[in-house]
Amino acid sequence: MSLIEAKKGQCVILENIEYGHKVKKKLQDMGLTPGVRLCVVSSGLFGPMIVDVRGSRVALGRGILGKITVRNAEA
Amino acid sequence: MDIFKIALAGNPNSGKTTLFNALTGSNHYVGNWAGVTVEKREGRMQHAEHIMDIVDLPGIYSLSPYTLEEKISRDYIQNENPDVVLNIIDATALERNLYLTLQLIELGRPVVVALNMMDEAEKKNIQLDLEGLSAALGVPVVPIVALRKRGLPELLETVVTAHHAKAAYKPRRFNYGEEVEAFVREVELKLPKSLKADHDPRWIALKLFEHDIEVQKLVSPLKFDSGHDSPDRMADLRYRVIGEMISGTASLEAIAFDPLTDRIDRVLLNPFLGLPIFGLVMWLMFYLTFNLGGVFADLIDVFFAVHLSSWVTAGLEFLQVAPWLVSLVVDGVIGGVGGVLTFVPNIAIVFVMISLLEDTGYMARAAYLMDHWMTKVGLNGKTFIPMVLGFGCNVPAIMGTRTIENENDRLIAILINPFMSCGARFPVYVLFASVFFPGNETAVTFSLYILGILMAMAFAMIFRKTLFKGEQSPFIMELPPYRFPKPGDLGIHVWEKVRGYLIKAGTVIFGASVVLWFVLNFNFTGQVPITESFGATIGHFIAPFFGPLGFGTWQNALSLVSGIIAKEIVVANTAILYGLSDTAGAAEFGPVLSQAFTQVSAYAFMVFVLLYTPCVGVIGVIKRETNSWKWTGFSVLYQLVVAWVMAFIVYQVGMLIFG
Ligand SMILES: Nc1nc2c(ncn2[C@@H]2O[C@H](COP(=O)(O)OP(=O)(O)OP(=O)(O)O)[C@@H](O)[C@H]2O)c(=O)[nH]1
Ligand SMILES: [Mg+2]
Numbered sequence: 001m002s003l004i005e006a007k008k009g010q011c012v013i014l015e016n017i018e019y020g021h022k023v024k025k026k027l028q029d030m031g032l033t034p035g036v037r038l039c040v041v042s043s044g045l046f047g048p049m050i051v052d053v054r055g056s057r058v059a060l061g062r063g064i065l066g067k068i069t070v071r072n073a074e075a
Numbered sequence: 076m077d078i079f080k081i082a083l084a085g086n087p088n089s090g091k092t093t094l095f096n097a098l099t100g101s102n103h104y105v106g107n108w109a110g111v112t113v114e115k116r117e118g119r120m121q122h123a124e125h126i127m128d129i130v131d132l133p134g135i136y137s138l139s140p141y142t143l144e145e146k147i148s149r150d151y152i153q154n155e156n157p158d159v160v161l162n163i164i165d166a167t168a169l170e171r172n173l174y175l176t177l178q179l180i181e182l183g184r185p186v187v188v189a190l191n192m193m194d195e196a197e198k199k200n201i202q203l204d205l206e207g208l209s210a211a212l213g214v215p216v217v218p219i220v221a222l223r224k225r226g227l228p229e230l231l232e233t234v235v236t237a238h239h240a241k242a243a244y245k246p247r248r249f250n251y252g253e254e255v256e257a258f259v260r261e262v263e264l265k266l267p268k269s270l271k272a273d274h275d276p277r278w279i280a281l282k283l284f285e286h287d288i289e290v291q292k293l294v295s296p297l298k299f300d301s302g303h304d305s306p307d308r309m310a311d312l313r314y315r316v317i318g319e320m321i322s323g324t325a326s327l328e329a330i331a332f333d334p335l336t337d338r339i340d341r342v343l344l345n346p347f348l349g350l351p352i353f354g355l356v357m358w359l360m361f362y363l364t365f366n367l368g369g370v371f372a373d374l375i376d377v378f379f380a381v382h383l384s385s386w387v388t389a390g391l392e393f394l395q396v397a398p399w400l401v402s403l404v405v406d407g408v409i410g411g412v413g414g415v416l417t418f419v420p421n422i423a424i425v426f427v428m429i430s431l432l433e434d435t436g437y438m439a440r441a442a443y444l445m446d447h448w449m450t451k452v453g454l455n456g457k458t459f460i461p462m463v464l465g466f467g468c469n470v471p472a473i474m475g476t477r478t479i480e481n482e483n484d485r486l487i488a489i490l491i492n493p494f495m496s497c498g499a500r501f502p503v504y505v506l507f508a509s510v511f512f513p514g515n516e517t518a519v520t521f522s523l524y525i526l527g528i529l530m531a532m533a534f535a536m537i538f539r540k541t542l543f544k545g546e547q548s549p550f551i552m553e554l555p556p557y558r559f560p561k562p563g564d565l566g567i568h569v570w571e572k573v574r575g576y577l578i579k580a581g582t583v584i585f586g587a588s589v590v591l592w593f594v595l596n597f598n599f600t601g602q603v604p605i606t607e608s609f610g611a612t613i614g615h616f617i618a619p620f621f622g623p624l625g626f627g628t629w630q631n632a633l634s635l636v637s638g639i640i641a642k643e644i645v646v647a648n649t650a651i652l653y654g655l656s657d658t659a660g661a662a663e664f665g666p667v668l669s670q671a672f673t674q675v676s677a678y679a680f681m682v683f684v685l686l687y688t689p690c691v692g693v694i695g696v697i698k699r700e701t702n703s704w705k706w707t708g709f710s711v712l713y714q715l716v717v718a719w720v721m722a723f724i725v726y727q728v729g730m731l732i733f734g
Contacts, residue, residue, distance in 0.1 A: 019549070021286075021306070022141060022480070023480075023548075023549060023551070024307075025137075025139060025141070025306060025310075026136070026141045026480070026551060027551065028306070028307065028310035028311075029136040029137035029139070029141075029174065029310065030136050030171065030551070030553065031170070031171045031174070031314065033307070033310045033311045033314050034307065034311060035311065036314070041332075041337070041340070042340060042341075042344050042346075043346070044344075044346050044349070044443075044444075044446075044447060045346045045347070045447075046447055047443075047444075047446050047447035047450075048443055048446045048447070048456065048550055050340075050344070050443065050554060052332055053171075054168070054170040054171050054314075055167070055168045055169070055170055055171065055332060056168045056171050056332070056553055057332060057553065057554040057555075058551065058552070058553055058554070059439070059442070059443045059446070059456070059550065059551070059552045059553075059554055060549070060550065060551060061446050061450065061455055061456065061549050061550025061551070062446075062447075062450065063450070063455075063547060063549040063550070064549035064550070064551065
């Protein structure tokens with residue numbers, strides 16, 4: 001599934017990012033590498049989402065959320 | 076006595092500038108969000124018999140640059156040969172911060188790690204084995220609290236030692252597994268000697284594995300194939316190495332986020348309450364600026380207009396100074412400069428409010444909350460931060476656009492920023508609103524700020540659809556934990572800004588006031604009545620341009636033209652122009668002013684001042700940041716046109732309704 005479908009409070013495992021290499025590299029540098037565990041801290045009504053990754057908080061816009069595939073992780 | 080260079084490198088918001096200020100005694104801008112520093116700054120300090128040239132750099136997540144300001148950091152660290160790289164890392168986000176540390180170490184220059192924010196780490200009960208960490212990294216690790224200047228002497232000693240032991244320093248080789256190591260060996264074998272002399276060959280190899288474009292250029296015409304997905308694997312492998320390091324040296328709390336921040340965010344970022352609360356915060360900001368600032372402003376105004384003017388007049392007349400000189404000092408200087416200084420309290424409050432947004436960490440949240448709406452006009456939430464900064468002054472705000480990744484997005488952000496009404500335009504609104512809309516000053520002024528925001532949004536959309544078509548860049552931004560602003564720091568920041576405003580009043584505005592006084596009192600034949608002066612001639616020449624907008628008098632034309640030097644000059648000029656006929660000075664020019672305008676034309680005038688070409692400072696920064704005369708010229712012209720058209724609409728429609 002894509003990260004956009006994840007619910008607030010849910011934790012998931014990152015599988016892949018489908019985006020241009022610059023953006024992808026930036027996300028990887030910020031810690032979003034395949035296999036990392038992400039937890040959704042909050043999500044807006046129609047807007048961006050905040051995820052916890054490696055002890056820091058990253059806000060991600062809708063445009064990129066749909067391009068990140070994740071799988072469920074038991075909480 | 077030895078002199079050496081130290082580069083401060085680290086993730087955004089890790090406390091580099093705080094440390095820089097503590098070491099060099101400077102007052103550079105610190106804020107609690109990622110991307111405060113956007114240019115390199117140098118400072119010098121002495122420690123025992125050592126002189127250290129310290130360079131503060133923009134924050135970076137990695138040595139592969141992504142945005143403009145990150146490139147500044149990488150270029151410096153890589154090409155300027157600092158003697159020691161001082162890597163500041165945030166102890167509460169160790170895992171993410173060490174990612175850069177590994178790369179800095181691989182670069183091959185002596186590295187010292189300053190483990191910052193130890194106060195917060197202690198509060199969170201993070202247990203760290205510093206010796207273990209230092210051994211794993213192969214570089215010294217010194218715990219500090221930059222904010223309270225704790226641990227700095229030890230840090231400096233360590234830096235000096237690292238500098239002296241430079242010749243013997245060998246960077247640790249982190250083991251990334253056989254595939255990477257095989258690639259590294261291949262590259263090391265094929266690299267020419269000349270390259271190996273200047274750069275650590277292992278570093279070149281690892282960067283090639285990451286497909287780093289700069290390093291690919293460096294080794295060309297040689298080419299190495301590491302497979303198309305090797306950058307992904309490299310990032311993963313680095314984090315694996317870090318994971319092992321951390322599991323051996325840090326307790327579990329090291330990866331938990333600040334719980335208090337979470338509790339606050341549950342309210343402030345609530346999907347339903349978040350935006351209304353943000354609206355309230357902005358409203359409060361303006362409310363306090365108008366009302367609290369206004370109370371002090373009135374006191375100052377009375378001081379300048381009534382007391383100072385009459386004392387100085389009396390004093391100069393007692394000294395039997397020529398009447399024209401008395402007029403120059405009282406009408407020109409006190410009238411002009413005083414008219415501007417009256418607004419110092421309001422300006423100070425704007426800056427207090429903006430600093431509070433920045434220092435607490437709410438600024439990054441504002442970007443998050445606005446992302447949806449910014450997306451609607453083709454930008455993303457990050458662009459909102461320079462817009463808010465624009466309420467203070469557009470010059471640093473436009474520099475702040477450097478953190479925007481996409482070049483097109485950045486150009487749009489630069490072009491729309493001047494519509495955000497800066498502090499210098501505020502005096503014009505207050506002056507006109509208090510004469511023409513008494514009782515409704517706040518509402519009138521607020522409406523102009525809103526109009527500015529709407530125009531900025533509208534033009535973002537227009538530019539996106541016409542000049543800068545293309546894909547929207549995604550919103551990616553780190554959110555810091557909330558922090559309590561330090562009153563001392565806040566005071567220093569605001570004072571720095573207010574000082575800038577005062578200096579401008581004392582130099583640019585002062586000079587312009589004197590020049591204007593001459594222009595209004597002389598022509599080729601000598602001293603003449605104001606209506607025959609140079610000023611009147613120039614003004615008459617331009618005035619027809621403003622006729623359709625309802626304020627086509629020569630006085631206004633002259634004010635608006637000189638206002639391009641600095642927008643406060645519009646106020647200074649108005650004070651001089653309409654105050655001249657009346658020796659009591661600025662306080663009593665209300666009645667005179669009200670003969671020159673109607674309510675409708677006064678509002679059209681304010682709309683014009685809001686939107687027209689910003690001051691020369693902004694024009695200069697647009698030139699520097701776009702590096703193009705074409706865009707600079709475009710920005711000047713389109714704003715002039717937009718201002719004219721909007722003021723025209725306001726005046727003509729207003730006349731139909733109220734006229
Ligand atoms: N509690 C605590 N806060 C700190 C410490 N050092 C810095 N801060 C705070 O951390 C925030 C970021 O500090 P800056 O010095 O602006 O960070 P920077 O690394 O220069 O950030 P950029 O310029 O955005 O890369 C500010 O709110 C500081 O007050 C510290 O030792 N302890
Ligand atoms: Mg900084």
